[in-house]
Amino acid sequence: MPETFQDFDAVVVGAGPAGSTAALVLARAGRRVALLERGPYPGSKNMYGGVVYGRVLDGLLPAWWDEVPAQRWVTRRSTMVLTPTQALSVDFRTQAWGSPPYNGCTTLRPDFDRWLAGKAEEAGAVLITSTTATGLLRQGTRTVGVRTDRPQGDLRAPVVVACDGVNSFLAKEAGLYHHPEPEHFTLGVKEVLGLPRHEVEKRFALQGDEGMDIEILGGTGPVPGGGFLYTNLDSIAVGVVLHLPALAASRRRPEDLIADLKAHPAIAPLVAGGDLKEFSAHLIPEGGYEAMPGVVADGLLVAGDAAGLCLAAGLWLEGVNFAIASGQAAAEAAIEALRSGDSSAAGLAGYRRRLEASFVLQDHKKLRRAPGLVLSERVQHQYPKALCDVVEALFTVDNPAPKRGALRAARAVGKNDGVRLRDLARDLYTMARTFG
Template sequence: MAEKFDAIVVGAGPAGNAAAYTLAKGGLKVLQLERGEYPGSKNVQGAILYSDALERIIANFRDDAPLERHLIEQRVWILDDESYVGTTYRSAQFNQPPYNRYTIIRAHFDKWFSSRVQQAGALVICETTVNELLLDGKRVVGVRTDRQGGDIYADVVILADGVNSLLARKAGFHPEIKSKDVALAVKEIHFLPQETIESRFNIGEDEGVVIEMAGKISQGMMGTGFLYTNKESITLGIGCMLSDFKCQRTTPYALLEKMKAHPAIRPLIEGGEMKEYAAHLIPEGGYDAVPPIYGEGWLIAGDAGMFVNGLHREGSNLAMTTGQTAARTVLDLAAAGKPFSAKNLARYRERLDDSFVMKDLKKYRRAPEIFHDNSQFFTTYPELLNRAAHTLIRVDGVDKKTKEREIRRNFVARRSAWGLIGDAFKMWRAFE
């Protein structure tokens, strides 16, 4: 008879780690399986850590978690080919501990999180790919791994196996992901001396800057770019909806190269040494793309459940919160001596519906569709805005009233008066 656990968690990303940690702290016999050489070796994120979600799991995480820089400044850039217009928010309040957001390097961070999971008492086994779920009728009773004699049984299985969610898909719990529901992001990490980063971004030791970018860098696709400062490195990348990538002829790496060559971006990474190139899918389908997330003996947490708020660039916090919530649901049932039936596990979904996770996804449920069908937000408007800024700022003997008229004429010529009103309405609907 194979060994049996109270719970198996598949995957050692933020969702899996939050789940395994919570279950082990709750006294269950937990097995966590990770296919990478070490936790984090298969995981990719920008990456920004939102303290709140982690604090609710490990209150003292700041004591020893590998954090890069706390963020004190947020820039948003709307780019055309040569310029950008943007906003900057920088606040001394973000320089007051406890800090709200940090840049992190996921391979380092996930390793740390996993060490906490192991301290909490979970058994973590790496270099083990789960190939499929073991089913008894409709009930999940364990997992089949790629190890010799690799069947392992448990009363409940939490699937935190990432965006591709292969296990639930193979078991028929949900259909294949649609290309309109995921973004493909590529990124690089460039190493620079710490002092260079601090002088280039006007920041002190441990202080960090985020730049979020939209506009012509995505070449008409629905997408955004980013640049984050780490301690001794800069990560930058760009992600666009896969359905848009499908319809054009630009490779993701060509898109990234073009972004890096932008006159506003190139000087920021000048002289850096590129040490890794990564790609990842981000589930951005939103509320309506969330698959069934529980059933007989199983729960889904993190990216596998499409828990990403694309508009606000939030994902790892939703992953940790869903992982923790899944684990709490399991613990409550275990304490009450109730079976892990679909009926009982439905409580997981109810809890998420009551939390920021589903509330936020619901708030922006229309956004993916609106941005999908209106590429002018990524092409025409960035161009118009940049041209308007140029017209206004350039001093050339033309009076301001004439300049304003020219700007207005440009907007109307490109989008028409009704088009402008319609676009404003669409924007409002997307964020409403």
């Protein structure tokens, strides 16, 4: 505990995965660190409908899988392409993901975030809940702490790590967001439906603590985006991710789009009879590498969603692992700066270098074309329909007519669905460059 309560070596704003990791690393280095959380407990304000890929914790918390509050370990992953009346699934299953060190797990964020923040507290971080950072304390252009919504609520520290989530007010106040355009964000909307555990296992062909992750393309009606369905222990999370400007223009309500997805013939049997336990919505920074804000300023580091570090690249939908890695990198850079007594932007520049040297920025850079490609009209609507039509044509037995063959069927469908070869070739080339 510091001599005067409001003085710390570092203040971390937001006890999500990025913030708690940063606080954990700082506290382990013997630094006095305050971890601010606006909710009554870590995870109370968070929403995530996905899979947490925990291998990034290997170095920080060895054998983390023994204690992480996992709901299910994902051993079955399915990518589903939908049209209003068709569904095409690529379903993959491996038992290798069902034992240590595992691949990914479904988890409930109130459990996961509380667990990780607990680790930070055990290491010596001071968790302050129900307290919102309302702004930065500045001396000129330099950040020297944060202002909170409590009386006499200023917290001073040479380094502030802003992990205050998507649409970060602190990063904006520091002038790090140059172009926070709506097109760089999606709206994630999720329902958690309660189902008996045996019913979850029966519907998704799971055993024990095995879990399933279904990613859906083409299930969001007129709005570009995607759908998802994840299995928890005795509930499922089903939802949609919607491109923000298109959602506004469509004048559709997100809950209607979830209802449409749940009514799809391929989805309805999976969610039937589910008891609505939770409904939530949250902005997601999906702009990718090109839309990222600055992450370093004098006395300030930005990590996690606040830095736009969410990978939404079609095949890969990841966020928590990027948040954890960025929180760790921010803390290591802060420790280095505190040691040298220089917490200016130059002193903290090691953060950006660490991000660039790790998967965090390398993946984002490699997949920088993905958001535009995945949300394009052709990938969202034209190709799913064409793909489903080709498969339908292949598997429809219309004797006495002889089988047409795959290429002939594809040509006919392409012509019928308006797929131009030139566009297809260009998109295939972009896909190869992006995902190859």
